[in-house]
Amino acid sequence: xxxxxxxxxxxxxxxxxxxxxxxxxxxxxxxxxxxxxxxxxxxxxxxxxxxxxxxxxxxxxxxxxxxxxxxxxxxxxxxxxxxxxxxxxxxxxxxxxxxxxxxxxxxxxxxxxxxxxxxxxxxxxxxxxxxxxxxxxxxxxxxxxxxxxxxxxxxx
Numbered sequence: 001x002x003x004x005x006x007x008x009x010x011x012x013x014x015x016x017x018x019x020x021x022x023x024x025x026x027x028x029x030x031x032x033x034x035x036x037x038x039x040x041x042x043x044x045x046x047x048x049x050x051x052x053x054x055x056x057x058x059x060x061x062x063x064x065x066x067x068x069x070x071x072x073x074x075x076x077x078x079x080x081x082x083x084x085x086x087x088x089x090x091x092x093x094x095x096x097x098x099x100x101x102x103x104x105x106x107x108x109x110x111x112x113x114x115x116x117x118x119x120x121x122x123x124x125x126x127x128x129x130x131x132x133x134x135x136x137x138x139x140x141x142x143x144x145x146x147x148x149x150x151x152x153x154x155x156x
Contacts, residue, residue, distance in 0.1 A: 050120050053147075060145040063115030068103070068122050070096060078116070086114075104131040112141045119148035 034040050054061070054077045061078035064086070065071070071085045078085075088106075089097035101108060103126060117136045123129045136146050 046121070054118075054120075057145075057147050060147055061116050061118065063141075063144075064113065065116040065118065066099065066114045066139070067118040068120075069094065073118050073120065074116075104128050104135060106135050106139060109139050111138055113139045115141050115144045117144070117146045119146060123148060 037044060054073055058077040061074060062081035064084045065074045065078060065082050066086045066088055067074045068088050071087050074082055074085045086098045087094070087096050088099045088101065088103065090100065090102050091097075092100055099106075099109065103122070117140060119136070123132060126132045133146075140146065
């Protein structure tokens with residue numbers, strides 16, 4: 001009776017061993033699949049949602065625009081409608097920036113300057129985000145819009 005059980009036990013063990021979920025634990029990695037957040041395997045998932053949102057609000061990206069760190073989204077979604085594109089950065093090493101300053105205190109920027117301010121993935125990194133939002137509204141022209149996590153229009 002023991003002779004008959006051994007081949008069945010071995011057969012079942014080998015079946016389980018060849019199943020992907022069991023093999024996973026045998027060959028489990030102790031390091032991440034990617035050290036560049038998956039960008040080596042395609043586009044980051046957050047970019048899909050950001051670009052989808054910007055595509056739905058591209059009619060608001062026009063006139064004089066301000067974007068943080070670069071103007072990629074301004075140029076892509078405001079093509080033909082943007083008359084001036086400014087890039088804001090606090091770091092003076094960014095040679096592409098046209099406006100240097102802290103988004104919480106843009107003292108060198110006059111009121112009612114921009115038709116559009118694009119803030120994608122910015123506010124979550126600012127400790128005083130309320131001050132940054134107030135500053136954006138101050139530099140925004142009446143009827144202009146802030147496009148970030150939500151599209152907000154300034155009206156008087």
